[in-house]
Amino acid sequence: MIRARQGASLAAAMVLAAGFSVTAFAQTADDLKNDHLTPGDVLVYGMGYAGQRFSPLTQITKDNVAKMVPVWAYSITDNRGAEAFPVVKDGVIYTTAHNATMAVDALTGRQVWRANHEYPPETLRVVCCGVVNRGAAIYNGKIIRALLDNQLVALDAKTGKEVWRTKSPAPTSTENGYAMTGAPLVVNGVVIAGVAGAEFSHRGFLEGYDAETGKHLWRHYNIPAKGEPGSETWEGESYLTGGGSSWVTGSYDPELDLVYWGTGNPSPWNPRARAGDNLWTNAIVAIRPKTGERVWVYQTTPADPFDYDGVHTPVIATIPVQGKPRKVVIQANRGGFLYVLDARDGKLLAANAFGKVNWADGVDMATGRPKHNQVYRDALAGKKVEVWPSVSGVTNWQHMSFSPQTGLLYINTLNIGMTYEAPEPPKLSPGKPSGTPSVRRTVVLDDPNVRGYLKAVDPMTGKSKWEAPYKSPNYSSTLVTASNLVFTGTMTGEFQAVDADTGKVLWSFQTPSGIVGQPVTWERNGKQYVTIMSGIGGVYALRSGDPNLVNVPAGASLWTFALFDK
C-alpha cells in the first residue's frame, strides 16, 4: 500500500519533471507572443512578433560599447550571402544558409549540429537576387525553415534530425519560377511561408502549414483568380504570371489576431505588358493566421513599372497619431514612401517620402493612391526617363528597427536613381524570366561617395532626425536597444554600434566579409551579447557593380560579441 503510494507519487514526479522539461524546451505559442519581453532568448523573426527589433537590454551602453569584443566566430562553410536571422533559445543559436541549418552553442561558438540540405542545381536558375536563406522559425522543439526548392522542413532542435518535410503543392516548382528564400513565421501552431519568383513569371502567394505535422493548411494567392474581386485589374490570363511574391517575413499582432505581410512587384517589370492596377501586388495584406482569410489590404504602388516590391516587413507599434496613441503598422516602402496604417482596418494615416522620390508627388490621403506625375506617365508610355529611386528602392529588404523610447525608425536607405525605358514588352509563360530583361536601365548617382544613408526617421512625417552617409548602402538590418544604441553592418564588413540620438559611430569591428545580415541581442547569466552574420552576397553585391565592393572577400561566418570583462 505504502509502496504503491510511493510508486504513484514517483510517477507523478516523473510526469511533472517530464512536463517541466517539455515546457523548458517547448516554444509554445505564448512564448513566441512574449518574445519581446524575454531578452534571454530570441524566438521570433524581428525580435518579437511586432518586428520592432528593439531590445530592453541596457548592459551595453554608449559609454562602454567601445569595450565590446568578439567572443567567438563560427564558419558557415559557404560563399553566398549571409542574410539569416539568428534564433536564440536556451543557450543555443540556430541559423541558416541556403544549403544548411546549424545549431551553435551560444556562449562558446561550438557546433551542436549541422544539417545539410541538397537541391537540384536547376533550382538556381530562378533565384533572382542572391542564393540565400533568411532564417528559421522555432516552435515546440522544432526548427522550421524553407528550402530553395520550395519545401518546408522541420528539424529536431536538439539533434537536427528531420521531423517532417512538405513540398509546396502545385503549381509551385522551379520550372514555374518559384523559389523559397524567406524565414517562416509560426503563429499559434501554423507555419506561414511566402515565395519568391516575380522575376520569373510566377503567381505569388502565402501559405499555412501545421507546425506539428507539416500538413498544408491553406494558400492565399496575392493575385486574384478570374472572377474574384480585383481580377478586373488583370488582362486575360496575365494573372497566372503576374508576380506578387512574399519573400520577406511578415509580423503578427496577437490582440487583433492579424498577420501582416508585404507583397512584391507585378510581373513582368515592363508595365506595357500589363493593364490596370494589378491587385494585390506591392501591397500590405492583413490575414488570419489560422485560415489565410484576408481581412484588409492596402496597395502601395498600383500599376508599378519600377519593381517597387512592397515586401518590407510591416512593423507594428503604438504611436501618437493626432495626439492619441494608436496601434499602427509601418512600412518603409521601396518606392520611397513611409506608410503608416491603422493596424485594425488598414486605414491610411500617413505616407511621406523618406528619401529622394520623383515618380509621384506624394500620396493622396483620401484614396491612398500615389499622385503620379509626368515621370511616371512617360515611363508608362515607353519614354526614357530618370527615376528616383532605382529599382533597388529607397530601402530594399533590410529591416528597419523601431525604438518605442525615441519614437524613431532606424532605416538603412539607398541614394541611387536610374534611367529607365520600357521597350516593347515580352510575352510571358510561367517560369520565364520577366524582371530586368524586360526594361532598360542605367545607374544614376547624386554622389558616387554617398550611395546610402542610415537614417533616424519620424514615422508620421518621414523626416530624419539625423542621416549618416555611407559610401555603399547598408543591406544589413538594424537593431536598437534601450541604451539608445543602433547596431548595423556595412557591405565592406564593419559591424557598428551607432548613437541612436546622433548617428555617430561609437564602435566598429571589421568582420571577414561584407555584412548583409540581421543583428540580434540577447542575455545569458547576466551578460548581454550581440550576434550577427558576416558574408557578402544578395542582390546589390551581385549586380550593382559598386566599385567600393570590388574584391570584398566572400565567406559566411556567425559572430557573437560582448563587453570585455577580464
Next chain:
Amino acid sequence: MLDRMLRVAAFVIIAASVMGAQRSVAEDNAKIAAGETVYNTYCATCHGDNLVSSGQTFDLRKLPADARPRFENSVLKGKGQMPPWQGVLSSDEIDQLWHYIRDNAHEK
C-alpha cells in the same frame, strides 16, 4: 593588258574581302546585341549588370579568347553554385553570349 587584268582582279578581290569583313562585323554586332539580351535574361542575376562583377561571383570578363570550350562546358553543365543551362539555351544563344562576353572582355 595582263597587267590591267591583274589590277582589276586585285581590285575585285580586295573589294570582296572588304565587303565580307563588313558583313562579318555586322553579324558580330548582331550577335553581341543578342548576347546582351540573353545575358540580361539568364546570367545578370549572379554575374552582375553589364557583366560588372564585384568579384564574389566569377567575373566573366576574365575569360580569355581561347576559353570557349571551357565556357561552353561550364554553361551547359553548371559548376558549383552555377546552374546548368543545357536544355534552356540553344547553341545559337550560347554563341551570342560568347560574343557579348568577349566584346567586353578585360583582355581582347
